[in-house]
Amino acid sequence: MSVSPTRHRLRRITSAGLVASAALALVGSAVTTATAQTAPDEERARPGAKIIGGVEQSNGAHPWMAALLSKGSGNPADRQFCGGSLVSDTVVLTAAHCVTGTKPKQVEVTVGRTVLSDKRQGQLRNVRSIVSHPRYVKGNEAYDLALLELAKPVTGTAAVKMPTAGTDALLRPGAQATVIGWGNTDTEVPSFPDRLRGVNVPLLSHAECTATYPGYNKAVNVCAGVESKDSCQGDSGGPLFRKVAGRTYQIGIVSYGEGCGEQGAPGVYTSTSSKKLWDTLAESPEGKRMKQLLRR
Known part of the structure; x- marks a missing residue:
């Protein structure tokens, strides 16, 4: 199954995820997920990987970067x-909409891994458990966060750092942040090489975000981007980060946007600085499990 990119407010998941869901629906439980991912206000599909307006990243530049792959024997790029992103030796942080029903x-x-098709790079791990934010599960899509517990630790790799919950020191409007991923780079003629790409994007004020997205939740979201520089399909779940004093802090998780790199339509990210995002984990057993995995 292939779904063409649209200009609507949609999630930034690739068609590989949609294809996997469709195939799994044939054997049972994923049928509702496949249906949801084709809805206008849900996942936006694409067949490959890149960032809008970005540049190729060198091997080893982001050792904590992770790629979610549908199980199979084909090319990892497909x-x-x-x-x-790796947040501990056994936990990967991603967007909840990436793994709903999975x-x-x-x-x-x-x-x-920097080049998806190069199996000599990085460390491949099976997944032991998947836990999504309890508020996202209950229908509040602003809480777009999930954790993947790996079946075996990742060795010799430092995790990306997380901001202190409740602080906004890294979210100053106008500051430059970086988003990386294997998402689409061309909304007109999609182009999808398998080397990781990154682009610097300006952080925007909550007022600017609300002007584009009336349902934008400033308590748990942040937005960034400018015309021709943005995340896109396939980048969902990936990191928005800043480097300060030699340290890399992940300040956001790619969530949704209207189109890709369009004027007046920045990308929206789940804010990892949000105190409310983490405090509300105590509302359910699933949330408490997330806190346990994160040790926050």
Whole structure:
């Protein structure tokens, strides 16, 4: 199944995820997920990987970067459907919409790989469990966060750092942040090489975000981007980050946007600085499990 990109407010998942869901629906439980991912206000599909307006990243530049792959024997570049980031040796952070309805046995994760098709790079891991933010599960899509517990630790790789919950020191409007991923680079004629790409994007004020997205939740979201520089399909779940004093802090998770790189339509990210995002984990057993995995 292939779904063409649209200009609507949609999630930034690749068609590999949609294809996997459709195939799994034939054997049972994923049928509702496949249906949801084709809806106008849900996942936006594409067949490959890049960032809008970005540049290729060198091998080893982001050792904590992760790619979510549909289980299978094909080229990893064709099976990648979302990004993620290593936040501990056994946990990968991604967007909840990337894994809604997905079972651990249906996905695998590669960490530290720059060129998806180069199996010599990085470390490949199976997934032991998947836990999504309890508020996202209950229908509040602003809480677009999930954790993948890996079946075996990733060794010799430092995790990306997370901001202190409740602080906004890294979110100053106008500051430059970087988003990386294997998402689409061309909304007119899609182009999808399998080397990781990145682009610098300006952080925007909550007022600017609300002007484009009336349902934007400033308590748990942040937005960034400018015309021709943005995340796109296939970048969902990947990191928005800043480097400060030699340290890399992930400040956001790629969530949704209207089109890609369009004027007046920035990308929206789940804010990892949000105190409310983390405090509300205590509302359910699933949330408490997330806190346990994160040790926050």
